[in-house]
Amino acid sequence: MKEKNPWHRPVTIIITVIGVIAIVTLVTYGIVLDAGSSHTSLYIYQWPAEKDNNTGRVEQKHHCQVAGKGISSYTATPYKAGESLISCLKEAKENIPQKMHPETPLYLGATAGMRLLKLENSSASDEVFKAVEKTLRGFPFSYQGARLLAGQEEGAFGWVTVNYLDDRLTQVSMGGFKYTSVHGNESAKGALDLGGASTQISFVSDEYNGSESPDNAVSFRLYGYDYTLYTHSFLCYGKDQALRLALSGPTAIMDPCFHKGYNETKHYAAVYDSPCVSDQKPQIVSETFIHLGGGNFTQCQEVIKSVFNFTSCRYSRCSFNGIFQPPLQGQFGAFSAYFFVMNFLNLTDTSVPLKTVMQKLSDYCATPWTQVCAYFKHDIPLKYLAEYCFSGTYILTLMMEGYNFTSETYSSIKYIQKIKNSDAGWTLGYMLNLTNMIPAEAPDSPPLTYTSYVSVVTVMAILLFVIFILILYSLWPKCNTEPKII
Numbered sequence: 001m002k003e004k005n006p007w008h009r010p011v012t013i014i015i016t017v018i019g020v021i022a023i024v025t026l027v028t029y030g031i032v033l034d035a036g037s038s039h040t041s042l043y044i045y046q047w048p049a050e051k052d053n054n055t056g057r058v059e060q061k062h063h064c065q066v067a068g069k070g071i072s073s074y075t076a077t078p079y080k081a082g083e084s085l086i087s088c089l090k091e092a093k094e095n096i097p098q099k100m101h102p103e104t105p106l107y108l109g110a111t112a113g114m115r116l117l118k119l120e121n122s123s124a125s126d127e128v129f130k131a132v133e134k135t136l137r138g139f140p141f142s143y144q145g146a147r148l149l150a151g152q153e154e155g156a157f158g159w160v161t162v163n164y165l166d167d168r169l170t171q172v173s174m175g176g177f178k179y180t181s182v183h184g185n186e187s188a189k190g191a192l193d194l195g196g197a198s199t200q201i202s203f204v205s206d207e208y209n210g211s212e213s214p215d216n217a218v219s220f221r222l223y224g225y226d227y228t229l230y231t232h233s234f235l236c237y238g239k240d241q242a243l244r245l246a247l248s249g250p251t252a253i254m255d256p257c258f259h260k261g262y263n264e265t266k267h268y269a270a271v272y273d274s275p276c277v278s279d280q281k282p283q284i285v286s287e288t289f290i291h292l293g294g295g296n297f298t299q300c301q302e303v304i305k306s307v308f309n310f311t312s313c314r315y316s317r318c319s320f321n322g323i324f325q326p327p328l329q330g331q332f333g334a335f336s337a338y339f340f341v342m343n344f345l346n347l348t349d350t351s352v353p354l355k356t357v358m359q360k361l362s363d364y365c366a367t368p369w370t371q372v373c374a375y376f377k378h379d380i381p382l383k384y385l386a387e388y389c390f391s392g393t394y395i396l397t398l399m400m401e402g403y404n405f406t407s408e409t410y411s412s413i414k415y416i417q418k419i420k421n422s423d424a425g426w427t428l429g430y431m432l433n434l435t436n437m438i439p440a441e442a443p444d445s446p447p448l449t450y451t452s453y454v455s456v457v458t459v460m461a462i463l464l465f466v467i468f469i470l471i472l473y474s475l476w477p478k479c480n481t482e483p484k485i486i
């Protein structure tokens, strides 16, 4: 029998362990919780840790959806807001190597649900934040704070995420020359974000330098290029709050935005217990009303138009509610509820003429509720299902009437959920900013993706292994030489 080389096993084990440790320890992680109005999501990001200048490519490693509603719904029992996060944080512990936990930054950003709660009841919002903070501090990560994001930040970081993932920001210098074919205003993509309680529009325009309506300007210097971004967040114009606005009008009972045959008894509180509509609460004796569907797209459009105010504008041009907006420019990525809704309606293809899109939506709205239920009720929660006619109509009305897209410019919008496996949303841009991952000046080399980084480290480990074996091999005959008997 051939004798096994006694060196093989220990050498292989040592090399493997060194290789694995090298790969694992040279990856950095970050966690961001998006505490939205309708729900909370946890995202884990990872990037190569080897670079001195922090230019490694950040990628989404894991996503966990917190069960239940958003943290702003726990005002009666704030501790439950904290408890709701535990299972996703446990998942995060499992998805990040234990030795990296203490140096993994953990952020929580709350958006429009908490903005509304703060307006309504500031001490209740403080209690929710305290409970959430207590839970987050109980985990072994590097807790960096739980805070309320301003609408402008939400818009701007969503824009950063989309452009970063799309490689639209990088300007790589090669041998002293700047490779500038893709950067700056010409290539930047606008971001349209539709949440439950607010909606954001962010883009760069050659006609906007921040002098008109400076509140809408956010300036960045990224990879050696200056951007002045136009951004606005409309509180109460996320799709759940917009539905309340639409329902609070005189058409509350026979609602053209719900399918014919839809018939639900609802509490007035479900419409009016929000600062977006509380001043419109009617003087009624009854606690409930019957919500009846009419299934009429054209009438639904009219109801939705009535939630926008187009009458006053003190600037050179406005979107709605007297808010300045420069002329639209370039491509746009529309994400969050824009994608959920249009994807359900099978209307994400914006190369289809707008007229056809509207006709299809009109046909869907006219479909009787019994038929919609029979077809989808096993796959889609009934609450979502009931609202897609409204939501689709709201999206098109917001874009066309509110933001001034036209049937020609509609095709510049792309409905997106993910870009290169990372979700579109504000969280990645937020973390990139707080960890200084986007340098102000252009790096000398292009950012390395996590996958290519692991490949480089693996190839280097294999090379080292081969060199090590060659050295051993060259020494081998000497060790094996039989003592010569003279």
Ligand SMILES: Nc1ccn([C@@H]2O[C@H](COP(=O)(O)OP(=O)(O)OP(=O)(O)O)[C@@H](O)[C@H]2O)c(=O)n1
Residues within 6 Å of the ligand: 035, 036, 037, 038, 039, 070, 111, 112, 113, 194, 195, 196, 197, 198, 199, 238, 239, 240, 336, 337, 340, 341, 384, 391
């Ligand atoms: N399959 C799905 C999933 C979600 N939604 C809707 O999409 C919205 C949630 O979008 P999201 O960006 O997650 O909003 P939040 O972060 O909760 O809200 P906000 O940013 O306004 O705080 C909600 O209205 C929800 O009803 C949907 O219509 N279909």
